[in-house]
Amino acid sequence: MSEIDKNKELLFLPLGGSGEIGMNMNLYCYGGKWLMVDCGISFADTYLPGIDIIMPDTAFIESKRKNLVGIVITHAHEDHVGAIAYLWPKLRCPIYATAFTMTLLKSKLDEAGLLEQAQIIEVPLDGNVDIAPFGVDFVTLTHSIPEPSALKITTPAGVIFHTGDWKLDPDPLVGKAVCPDALKAIGDESILAMVCDSTNVFNKEPAGSERTVRDNMIQIVKGKKGRIIASSFSSNIARLETLAKVAVAAGRTLCLIGLSLKRNLAAAQNAGYLLDFPDFLDEEAAAKVSKDKIFYICTGCQGEARAALSRIVSGNAKYLKLSKGDTVIFSSKIIPGNDLQIARLHNSLVELGVEVITGKEAFIHVSGHPGQKELKDMYDWIRPEISVPVHGEIRHMTHHAKFAKSIGIKQAIVPHNGSMIRLSPQPAQIISEVYRGRFAVDGKFLIKDDDPAIVSRRRILYNGAIIVSVVLGHGSIFAAPPHVTALGVPDDKEGALEEYISKLVQDAVKKMPLSVRSDDKKIAERIRVLARKAAKGYTGKGTGAVTSVNITRI
Numbered sequence: 001m002s003e004i005d006k007n008k009e010l011l012f013l014p015l016g017g018s019g020e021i022g023m024n025m026n027l028y029c030y031g032g033k034w035l036m037v038d039c040g041i042s043f044a045d046t047y048l049p050g051i052d053i054i055m056p057d058t059a060f061i062e063s064k065r066k067n068l069v070g071i072v073i074t075h076a077h078e079d080h081v082g083a084i085a086y087l088w089p090k091l092r093c094p095i096y097a098t099a100f101t102m103t104l105l106k107s108k109l110d111e112a113g114l115l116e117q118a119q120i121i122e123v124p125l126d127g128n129v130d131i132a133p134f135g136v137d138f139v140t141l142t143h144s145i146p147e148p149s150a151l152k153i154t155t156p157a158g159v160i161f162h163t164g165d166w167k168l169d170p171d172p173l174v175g176k177a178v179c180p181d182a183l184k185a186i187g188d189e190s191i192l193a194m195v196c197d198s199t200n201v202f203n204k205e206p207a208g209s210e211r212t213v214r215d216n217m218i219q220i221v222k223g224k225k226g227r228i229i230a231s232s233f234s235s236n237i238a239r240l241e242t243l244a245k246v247a248v249a250a251g252r253t254l255c256l257i258g259l260s261l262k263r264n265l266a267a268a269q270n271a272g273y274l275l276d277f278p279d280f281l282d283e284e285a286a287a288k289v290s291k292d293k294i295f296y297i298c299t300g301c302q303g304e305a306r307a308a309l310s311r312i313v314s315g316n317a318k319y320l321k322l323s324k325g326d327t328v329i330f331s332s333k334i335i336p337g338n339d340l341q342i343a344r345l346h347n348s349l350v351e352l353g354v355e356v357i358t359g360k361e362a363f364i365h366v367s368g369h370p371g372q373k374e375l376k377d378m379y380d381w382i383r384p385e386i387s388v389p390v391h392g393e394i395r396h397m398t399h400h401a402k403f404a405k406s407i408g409i410k411q412a413i414v415p416h417n418g419s420m421i422r423l424s425p426q427p428a429q430i431i432s433e434v435y436r437g438r439f440a441v442d443g444k445f446l447i448k449d450d451d452p453a454i455v456s457r458r459r460i461l462y463n464g465a466i467i468v469s470v471v472l473g474h475g476s477i478f479a480a481p482p483h484v485t486a487l488g489v490p491d492d493k494e495g496a497l498e499e500y501i502s503k504l505v506q507d508a509v510k511k512m513p514l515s516v517r518s519d520d521k522k523i524a525e526r527i528r529v530l531a532r533k534a535a536k537g538y539t540g541k542g543t544g545a546v547t548s549v550n551i552t553r554i
């Protein structure tokens with residue numbers, strides 16, 4: 001086989017979002033230059049105790065920073081834009097996005113003190129930018145947020161259609177419906193690869209329209225006598241408008257609770273959406289309106305402890321106490337992993353005598369991602385040589401690849417984070433694996449997710465901790481009995497375990513040769529192993545508590 005000219009290769013490399021739903025970060029490379037598409041976060045699970053936010057480790061692209069020509073953001077969801085304020089200082093290249101996304105991004109950069117330094121370029125809807133060697137055309141689709149942009153990325157080695165998150169909403173209510181002719185025209189240009197959303201690939205039915213949600217919701221609210229409280233994702237601007245229209249149709253006054261709702265509404269209005277959004281009251285004024293004339297929209301549809309809905313339910317909202325006859329509408333899906341906290345919230349509401357309506361009882365939410373019918377339409381319009389499923393767990397992406405082949409796409413390749421895929425010259429194949437990892441936000445620090453702080457925190461969480469303080473005097477003999485503190489370790493009698501370990505350590509150290517006793521490192525390690533084993537034997541639990549030993553010599 002003839003040698004491949006590296007400068008003429010077109011490469012695709014996901015660092016996040018392939019093998020998981022969240023923290024999207026995709027890279028394209030041509031002629032040694034790199035273009036990043038999206039830079040998102042994800043939420044940590046219990047494997048990372050004390051961590052809320054995670055994102056891709058950018059070590060690989062940091063090493064190529066001089067050749068990183070730009071970051072393009074497809075839309076303003078956190079899994080696409082949320083990591084910029086954390087990672088931009090490591091990347092330092094221009095950022096491109098449309099107006100709505102840019103407004104939210106700017107407030108994030110401002111909060112992080114980066115707004116002055118970051119070079120941000122606002123791109124008009126359906127506009128194009130030259131980020132040499134990449135020509136990037138923004139193509140507005142429909143999703144659950146304004147201005148979701150697919151990207152047509154043109155290089156001398158071929159054209160990519162990167163869909164971003166999308167669905168086909170025939171009547172999106174905010175923004176325009178997708179134009180099949182425009183997409184067919186893109187398909188006519190001979191697209192090398194389509195890098196496409198896999199989230200709902202198992203759905204046989206299309207996502208449905210926001211219009212249907214609006215009509216259903218009006219029916220549900222009609223005739224209700226108590227307060228109505230509706231909750232959805234703050235960034236779902238079409239839903240926010242739907243809820244406002246439902247309130248108006250029911251002759252109710254609006255009250256908005258939650259900072260992120262107000263922030264998203266302001267961003268939408270700044271970008272020219274929802275300009276006729278009705279006036280709304282604050283919580284104090286809303287409390288004076290009769291129950292059958294008020295409509296609250298609040299944050300917290302995922303049961304988040306700090307969001308408005310949880311505060312209201314736990315009685316911590318000064319001006320709003322829910323009671324029998326009130327109705328709470330969850331106009332959103334349950335994000336996997338949030339099931340338990342949402343169930344807890346539902347139960348608390350039911351206990352208060354509140355009627356709870358979710359997507360199970362009524363069609364009050366539409367997904368923002370394409371089912372099989374929509375995927376087929378998109379493949380028929382774009383007609384790529386290669387399908388590259390992303391934005392999914394491995395089961396979604398594998399199914400997506402099979403699906404693409406079943407409808408006539410010649411090649412389909414399933415990436416993992418870190419897979420370097422050569423798209424051109426063909427055939428598409430994984431040519432190497434690069435370093436990939438995850439960063440975790442831990443207070444003020446951005447650390448690797450396998451940082452010793454997290455590893456020992458996880459062990460402490462399961463097994464507890466033991467601290468042994470030893471004071472040695474002349475001849476490396478105890479000046480006082482070892483002091484032992486046990487944290488989070490079960491005991492049948494308070495202090496019994498500590499006493500037991502203290503005694504064991506005393507006896508063991510006495511028997512150690514002077515060469516060990518006089519060496520801080522050696523003696524500390526011997527005591528550490530002894531105390532950990534003792535705790536394990538005493539409690540019969542796990543791998544033994546995390547043990548730390550302090551040696552003081554006087």
Ligand SMILES: [Zn+2]
Nearest residue numbers: 077079080165
């Ligand atoms: Zn997404």
Ligand SMILES: [Zn+2]
Nearest residue numbers: 075077143165
């Ligand atoms: Zn999205």
